[in-house]
Amino acid sequence: MCKTISEYVQSCHECQSRKVSNLKTKAKIEAYPTPSEPFQVWQMNIFGPLVSSNNANTYVFTAVDAFSYFLFAVPLRNNDAISVSQAIFIFFCNFGVCSTVISDQGLEFIGKCTTEVCKMLNVEQEFTPSMMHHCLGRCERTHRTLVERLTPYVLDNKQWEDMLSGIVFSINSCVNSGPKYSAFEIIYGKRQNFPLSPSYIVDFKDIPKDVKTYVENLDARLNIIREFVKLNTLVAQRKMVQTENKNAHELDLTVGDNVYLSREPVGQGRKFQHIYDGPFTVTCLPSAHLFLLKDPTGKRNFRRPVHMNRLKLAHIRVPLPTPYFNLQTDENESSSSKSDNGSSSVDNTENSKSVSNVLTEMKPWIQTWFLNMILQI
Numbered sequence: 234m235c236k237t238i239s240e241y242v243q244s245c246h247e248c249q250s251r252k253v254s255n256l257k258t259k260a261k262i263e264a265y266p267t268p269s270e271p272f273q274v275w276q277m278n279i280f281g282p283l284v285s286s287n288n289a290n291t292y293v294f295t296a297v298d299a300f301s302y303f304l305f306a307v308p309l310r311n312n313d314a315i316s317v318s319q320a321i322f323i324f325f326c327n328f329g330v331c332s333t334v335i336s337d338q339g340l341e342f343i344g345k346c347t348t349e350v351c352k353m354l355n356v357e358q359e360f361t362p363s364m365m366h367h368c369l370g371r372c373e374r375t376h377r378t379l380v381e382r383l384t385p386y387v388l389d390n391k392q393w394e395d396m397l398s399g400i401v402f403s404i405n406s407c408v409n410s411g412p413k414y415s416a417f418e419i420i421y422g423k424r425q426n427f428p429l430s431p432s433y434i435v436d437f438k439d440i441p442k443d444v445k446t447y448v449e450n451l452d453a454r455l456n457i458i459r460e461f462v463k464l465n466t467l468v469a470q471r472k473m474v475q476t477e478n479k480n481a482h483e484l485d486l487t488v489g490d491n492v493y494l495s496r497e498p499v500g501q502g503r504k505f506q507h508i509y510d511g512p513f514t515v516t517c518l519p520s521a522h523l524f525l526l527k528d529p530t531g532k533r534n535f536r537r538p539v540h541m542n543r544l545k546l547a548h549i550r551v552p553l554p555t556p557y558f559n560l561q562t563d564e565n566e567s568s569s570s571k572s573d574n575g576s577s578s579v580d581n582t583e584n585s586k587s588v589s590n591v592l593t594e595m596k597p598w599i600q601t602w603f604l605n606m607i608l609q610i
């Protein structure tokens with residue numbers, strides 16, 4: 234009886250779709266493998282919206298190199314597919330064609346405009362699962378720095394667009410904690426000069442005599458820097474993975490399990506909206522952290538898999554063993570089953586209907602006696 238009651242309460246659809254669990258699902262993270270050299274893999278994202286600049290720009294297209302953390306930024310008027318694909322074209326003209334670009338599943342990146350540009354240039358596109366911002370870590374971290382450095386200008390009603398190039402230069406000049414080198418040094422093999430940089434006395438003995446020697450020296454320097462970058466990045470990634478995975482709480486899901494999917498309520502009264510949709514059924518496991526879902530009601534069509542962090546196990550209301558309870562719930566079944574999303578059993582509804590028919594045919598005093606008998610049992 235106690236078990237039945239606790240399972241009944243636990244399987245309440247309203248509670249499961251609104252209440253926040255103390256133990257949120259958190260999959261173990263895996264570090265993205267570091268590419269072997271700069272400009273092979275880029276993460277792309279859109280930063281904004283910001284206040285409109287003099288050129289009516291409100292967004293910034295950002296691309297961060299996965300090897301060197303080099304940042305490229307272009308102001309945009311809109312974040313629509315055409316504006317973004319134009320920015321991507323400018324980006325390729327600056328840095329050449331790369332092997333892979335990683336972005337979220339925003340319409341501007343999955344749209345035909347962008348996919349065709351990438352296809353034409355033989356660039357592979359990879360997409361992070363929806364609402365999983367941590368998968369675009371390099372871009373997200375850079376956006377945080379951009380916000381910090383742009384805020385004083387935006388609050389002072391200064392033109393943020395005028396400052397953008399300077400801020401991008403400063404980001405590229407700073408030593409990153411992961412590779413322990415600045416992006417500039419990893420790319421060019423030397424530190425950049427500033428107006429206040431000390432002027433060195435040139436020793437002509439150290440100047441290479443020809444271009445070949447210069448290139449050889451540069452190559453040796455770059456090799457040393459990049460080997461250190463690979464090593465430092467690996468150490469930083471291991472440390473980050475260890476720290477993050479201490480609080481991991483994974484779900485052990487298999488095909489056929491029922492889950493609730495978190496959603497981000499929007500608009501007025503969002504505090505009173507459900508924060509989970511579902512329950513949905515797991516139909517496929519494309520990778521350790523991704524799950525393809527199916528809506529048993531057929532209302533929602535899942536084309537792309539969702540990340541484990543957005544899921545929680547659904548407790549589905551099992552058919553009650555005692556016909557008496559089914560009789561009581563039968564009247565509310567038609568209305569509550571809609572909200573319970575098919576969690577009640579069809580077999581049991583039929584069962585309780587037959588009991589209900591028998592009882593309604595009885596006289597009232599026999600009904601009372603019959604119900605008391607059941608209760609005593």
Ligand SMILES: [Zn+2]
Nearest residue numbers: 245246247248
């Ligand atoms: Zn409830």
